[in-house]
Amino acid sequence: MTVRTRFAPSPTGYLHIGGVRTALFNWLFARQHGGQFILRIDDTDVARNIDEALEPILDGLRWLGIDWDEGPGVGGPYAPYYQSQRSDRYAAAVEQLLASGHAYRDYATPAELDEERAAAQAAGKPFLYSRRFAAFDEATAQRYQAEGRAGVVRLKMPREGVLVIEDAVRGRVEFAWEREQDHVIQRADGSCLYHLATVVDDHDLAISHVIRAEEHLSNTPRQAFIGQSLGYPLPAFAHLPLVAEPGSRTKLSKRKLEKYLKNQDFKQVMDHGLKIAERIGLSPEADTFNPVIVDFYREVGYLPWAIDNYLALLGWSYDDKTEYFTREELIRCFSLERINSSPASFDPKKLWAVQDTMMVALPVDEKLQLMLPFLAKAGLLSDPPSPEAVATVREVIVAAGDRLKVAGDILVYADFFLMDEPPMDEAAVAKRLAKPGTAALLKAYAAAVATVDPFEPEPLEAALKQVVGDAGAKVGDLVHAVRVAVSGKTVGPGLYESLAILGREKSLARLTRALPLCGDG
RNA sequence: GGCCCCGUCGUCUAGUGGUUAGGACACCGCCCUUUCAAGGCGGUAACACGGGUUCGAGUCCCGUCGGGGUCACCA
Numbered sequence: 001m002t003v004r005t006r007f008a009p010s011p012t013g014y015l016h017i018g019g020v021r022t023a024l025f026n027w028l029f030a031r032q033h034g035g036q037f038i039l040r041i042d043d044t045d046v047a048r049n050i051d052e053a054l055e056p057i058l059d060g061l062r063w064l065g066i067d068w069d070e071g072p073g074v075g076g077p078y079a080p081y082y083q084s085q086r087s088d089r090y091a092a093a094v095e096q097l098l099a100s101g102h103a104y105r106d107y108a109t110p111a112e113l114d115e116e117r118a119a120a121q122a123a124g125k126p127f128l129y130s131r132r133f134a135a136f137d138e139a140t141a142q143r144y145q146a147e148g149r150a151g152v153v154r155l156k157m158p159r160e161g162v163l164v165i166e167d168a169v170r171g172r173v174e175f176a177w178e179r180e181q182d183h184v185i186q187r188a189d190g191s192c193l194y195h196l197a198t199v200v201d202d203h204d205l206a207i208s209h210v211i212r213a214e215e216h217l218s219n220t221p222r223q224a225f226i227g228q229s230l231g232y233p234l235p236a237f238a239h240l241p242l243v244a245e246p247g248s249r250t251k252l253s254k255r256k257l258e259k260y261l262k263n264q265d266f267k268q269v270m271d272h273g274l275k276i277a278e279r280i281g282l283s284p285e286a287d288t289f290n291p292v293i294v295d296f297y298r299e300v301g302y303l304p305w306a307i308d309n310y311l312a313l314l315g316w317s318y319d320d321k322t323e324y325f326t327r328e329e330l331i332r333c334f335s336l337e338r339i340n341s342s343p344a345s346f347d348p349k350k351l352w353a354v355q356d357t358m359m360v361a362l363p364v365d366e367k368l369q370l371m372l373p374f375l376a377k378a379g380l381l382s383d384p385p386s387p388e389a390v391a392t393v394r395e396v397i398v399a400a401g402d403r404l405k406v407a408g409d410i411l412v413y414a415d416f417f418l419m420d421e422p423p424m425d426e427a428a429v430a431k432r433l434a435k436p437g438t439a440a441l442l443k444a445y446a447a448a449v450a451t452v453d454p455f456e457p458e459p460l461e462a463a464l465k466q467v468v469g470d471a472g473a474k475v476g477d478l479v480h481a482v483r484v485a486v487s488g489k490t491v492g493p494g495l496y497e498s499l500a501i502l503g504r505e506k507s508l509a510r511l512t513r514a515l516p517l518c519g520d521g
Numbered sequence: 522g523g524c525c526c527c528g529u530c531g532u533c534u535a536g537u538g539g540u541u542a543g544g545a546c547a548c549c550g551c552c553c554u555u556u557c558a559a560g561g562c563g564g565u566a567a568c569a570c571g572g573g574u575u576c577g578a579g580u581c582c583c584g585u586c587g588g589g590g591u592c593a594c595c596a
């Protein structure tokens with residue numbers, strides 16, 4: 001049997017991190033078995049601007065390297081892959097269900113339904129529709145229609161027996177049929193509902209494995225009933241544990257950003273992203289600038305594989321120690337059997353750590369390619385950038401070393417090399433230049449800088465220690481002052497490396513420029 | 522509330538009857554130090570509870586408690 005899996009997003013305008021995990025697992029499973037991974041768009045109930053709402057989702061998946069064999073943009077033998085274009089298939093299925101007696105036309109009004117629901121609740125019983133306004137024959141249907149009632153189509157669910165599902169993650173799960181509602185599958189206007197559409201599509205697209213989040217587990221009986229009634233073989237099911245909120249077991253939701261920001265780890269990731277966004281002219285108010293949404297990570301400069309690798313570990317593990325995988329390794333190692341069944345909370349700190357490890361391991365030139373666009377967006381590079389500027393950035397990347405965690409971090413470490421007169425941070429000036437004697441030290445070091453040869457980190461360091469020693473001062477007094485004088489702020493790559501990159505002329509100019517800012521300057 | 526799912530360090534997890542209950546992130550401490558979500562070393566920390574079964578239970582069974590999902594003419 002060919003393995004065919006699918007990810008079926010609804011065009012909502014954003015890619016949720018939990019959705020990515022689902023897509024990833026489907027993709028991994030298909031790739032591992034040499035099967036196909038299909039992208040189908042569940043747009044049965046969405047407004048017209050589908051392209052606009054879909055593009056961010058497709059972009060996100062592409063960025064993450066989750067490629068699809070069939071679906072939007074690539075087509076495929078089972079096209080179309082949009083539910084909105086398959087309605088004739090659903091209508092046919094409804095007719096078939098009606099003809100075989102597995103569904104019926106129903107003419108109850110919403111008010112009448114509410115009444116029944118309320119009565120059941122008052123009696124403390126679970127609600128089950130009485131089928132009071134069901135029309136099992138044409139005459140009845142016409143009578144109701146004559147009354148002006150609008151008819152929907154409902155499933156005629158079995159009222160006894162049990163359904164047994166063999167779930168790849170959860171094992172054997174049983175449901176009593178008598179608890180299942182007669183769900184509506186077609187509206188009065190003829191449009192069809194999700195459950196019907198999904199089952200028909202999964203069958204039509206020859207989906208072999210339905211791998212989805214646990215929230216769909218309780219939807220399985222009605223879908224199994226639809227499939228059975230239509231004569232479809234049941235696909236294999238795997239219900240993934242929910243991706244939960246940081247430090248909680250509740251389903252992660254894009255709408256609860258405010259709440260998550262009270263979590264320190266989450267807030268730290270957000271704030272860090274905000275700082276980068278600010279520099280590249282990104283609106284922090286944007287709906288998608290949210291660590292629950294994939295766009296956030298792309299915009300800030302995370303590595304897509306870090307996201308994939310981290311997410312693979314949410315609800316799945318290979319063994320007791322392996323945590324880092326290449327794409328090929330993950331495809332080889334993945335298995336449904338090793339998926340966990342308990343909810344896994346999203347831990348932004350751990351994601352950060354994975355990102356950190358991968359960024360550190362990235363070759364310098366790859367970092368360079370990743371980081372250049374951020375500098376361009378911040379207006380720190382011309383378009384195209386001059387070879388000199390690119391060379392400088394490369395040197396900064398080497399000097400900054402492990403400090404660059406995401407591509408956007410380059411803004412903090414490289415900006416002052418690329419500016420003619422970097423702004424002086426007031427707090428930094430107050431903290432590092434105010435101390436009496438600083439101006440004299442700076443002046444003395446400037447004199448050394450003017451003659452140091454070669455203009456490299458070691459001699460620059462030796463010269464600084466010499467100046468400090470001669471003045472009877474502490475190394476810290478000068479080091480911090482020089483950093484602020486030269487960069488305008490307190491953080492940056494190693495100081496001597498910074499000076500070397502800056503060059504003698506600029507270093508001197510900045511040292512001189514800072515003199516008047518010193519407390520006793 | 523009904524139904525269903527879940528329950529090992531704060532978090533992600535390993536563990537398939539016999540382990541000093543392992544790893545990772547976080548956290549704490551120490552060291553290094555010229556900044557830092559830099560680096561090095563070390564440490565604290567878990568089987569929800571109660572009954573069984575068994576020579577032996579984190580692992581099997583039952584119950585309790587706790588958490589979550591779902592109960593739409595949304596997907």
